[in-house]
Amino acid sequence: MNRNTNGNGLPLHSAGGGGRRQDFGSMLSHARRMSPGRLFILIGLCVISLLALTRFSTNSSHAIASVEHSEHEAKNEAERELLVKQLVETRKSAYSFDDFTEEGLVLEENAHLLPATAILLGWKRLEGLKLVVKYLARYPYIKEIIVWNNNKDNKLTKDDFEFDPSFGPLPELQVYNGKENLHDFAKYMSCSLAKYQHCYFQDDDWLNTHMDALYTNFLTSPSLIHTNTLPLIHMEHRRWTFTNEDIKLHAGFAWMGCGSFIPREKAQRLLEQGGNSNLAKDRLRVIDMYFSIWTNQYPYQLVNYLTPLDQKNGWSTDGVNDHWAIVFRNMLDAAGRLYSALTANAEVSEKDYFPRDEELPSIKDRHTRSPCYNDKCLFKTSMDPYPEPKEVTFNNDLQTIDEQNAKFYALDYPSNEFINKFTYIHAVDNDPLTCWNSFKNPQAGDSFGLHLVKATPVKKFMVTSSKSLTHLEGMFTVMVSDRKGEVWTTCRHSTRFPYPHTMSLDITCPSLQNLPKGTVENIKIQFDKNIETSLEVCSMDLGGMVL
Incomplete structure (x- = not known):
């Protein structure tokens, strides 16, 4: 697959959100809901980040995504803008705003509904950020939007954003302006402080036109990570799994920035894991590459073609020469650290931040595959072309990700051409x-x-x-x-x-x-x-x- 970038962006560079202007210190004042232990770890990591982080960001899904989508949909900038405008104007949630009021959520028929906090990061693509914020406000289950602005040279306020109140009540909006670029670390810090128990992640260079479908599938198993991705990215993610049944290792890698629902407690646990694992400063910069693996669960992924927004000012144009080497190195580091922790501690203890039990449904029982084009349904099938992750055992002995790929290719694995078609x-x-x-x-x-x-x-x-x-x-x-x-x-x-x-x-x-x-x-x-x-x-x- 072509791995050339095209100025594709990072979740770190997503941004946006309304609300009063606040800085890093005022955000920590909202941490009262956290336990003392969690708060101590959070503050420690934030201080380290503020002192150490430099302009650096990584999210490689955008690199491949832009190339693949350009072949499928967008022939030029004008066509892309027209497509986005049509989708923004026509998309409307099938869920009712009344059901997500305080009165509606306590009704028995709505017991399965879960309000969420949207987490958006900002850096330079402000127009994309503004569009995403306006777009998310029309979905009733997005009850809160937290925006962390990583660009200290361009402060944001509520006045920077416009909303269409005709759809229903607007979500609670807050915007935080960081004194330094915290990169993806700010994403998980913001989620850990969210008002609601589940977070929705969205980058500012993609528009998730299948919000209802993703949310509907999320409701079936809300303890798992639920993400959107492109066909060939999903194909890679199915190889980038790390499994060892003897030590209860069952982890998988996934990008979060194209639309993802996660439990807030998993973001809080990541902060604890980072502190407990003594991650070096350069690892904290790319914490996104650790998150899904350190949940020790396989993410639940929907496969579809994504809708790009402005893809400029991405990490591939931000002084990073070999982004894929960074991705693979940190992915293997995350898997290796998880393997070592599970091997060292046979049982879960108070000092162990890595879960052992595999959450259900298992991979073989996850039959939801793709959102329908109209966002009114999801395609399901029990027929999966990929081998189960357990068919390849991870023993923490890989030098490169290519060795992991080769093990799966030796099985009955579909080709790029087959998946494309x-x-x-x-x-x-x-x-x-x-x-x-x-x-x-x-x-x-x-x-x-x-x-x-x-x-x-x-x-x-x-x-x-x-x-x-x-x-x-x-x-x-x-x-x-x-x-x-x-x-x-x-x-x-x-x-x-x-x-x-x-x-x-x-x-x-x-x-x-x-x-x-x-x-x-x-x-x-x-x-x-x-x-x-x-x-x-x-x-x-x-x-x-x-x-």
Whole structure:
């Protein structure tokens, strides 16, 4: 894959947010909610950072992302700006602002809803920052926005931002102006002090046009990291996992800046981990590369094509010559330190800041793959082209990341070309000329389907492929469930083939608990028998919603 940069930016350089002007000292005054131990570690790390950090930043997802997206979508700057303008003007959340009021959140039917604090970092791309802040304010679950401005030469205030109150109540906004550039460290410090128990990370050089889809999947397992990424970046992340079942090591790497939900307590723990591990000053500068690995969990990732904003003033143009060497060196350092900590301490103790238990669902049970283009649903399938992380054991013996890559490539690993052509998102990208392919032949029990952001009546389900689908007749069952997807119910269905490559289903489903008759939130086609060829899906139509 082409690793040339193009002035791509860093989460450190994202910025923005409204509220009164505050400096570093005033921000620490908000730390009263933290325990004394956590506060001591936080202050210590902040002082170290303020004394030591220099203009340095790293987030390599932007380097690859810009190149890949340019081939898929944006042909020039004018087209990019037009696309962004259209998306900003048309995107609207399916969630209700009323449900996220103090009165609404205590209702039993809203018990699963979780308000979040958005964390934005700023440096030089102020226009992108302002757009992201304005955009996030229209999503009711973003109840607070904290902006840390890393640019000491350009102070920000609430007056620097504009909002559209027509969507609903505005989130609580605060802006902090740092005396020094704290880089990504400020991201986790800000999250640790957030009002709400979950944070949303967003860089200022990307627009997450699938906020509802990401949030909906986050609600299914809110203890995990949930991120957005590009197909080829996801492909790399599936190799950049570090697993050793003997010591309960099950970690994975992920970039946070393209839209991520995380638990606040994981950010607080990172500050403790950094202090307990005696990270050197240069490691603190790139703490983003440690975060997901040090949670000792595999991040939950959605695959889609991202929408870029202004990509200038990025870390690749900030005096950094070999950014990928920095990425890989710190990634391996994070994995090595985690391995050593788990090996040294067989059991969790008060002085051990690395969790042992793997959080559910496990990788093999995570079937949500991509947001639908319209942000009203998510594509789900049990069919995963990648080997499970446990098939490669990490023994802290790697000199380069290429050695890790080689171990996965020795398995039945898909090629770059295959992922480019048949990635998950192509099943729901509103383009019938692109298709998802299962890579492996479906087996009995395998499935594919949709998770709907909001409950929807379903009577018809149409699947279109580039290949004939007639051989599937009598080979599957249609099943539905409510939001949790824990209990699936079988529907009656009749199958028609208006064309060989088009399968149309008339569906009659029983009533589901707490949902109006005929309404579902999850629907899937589950195979009863093994299929002799791989499955290809180019588009779906669910009761008139064309995907």
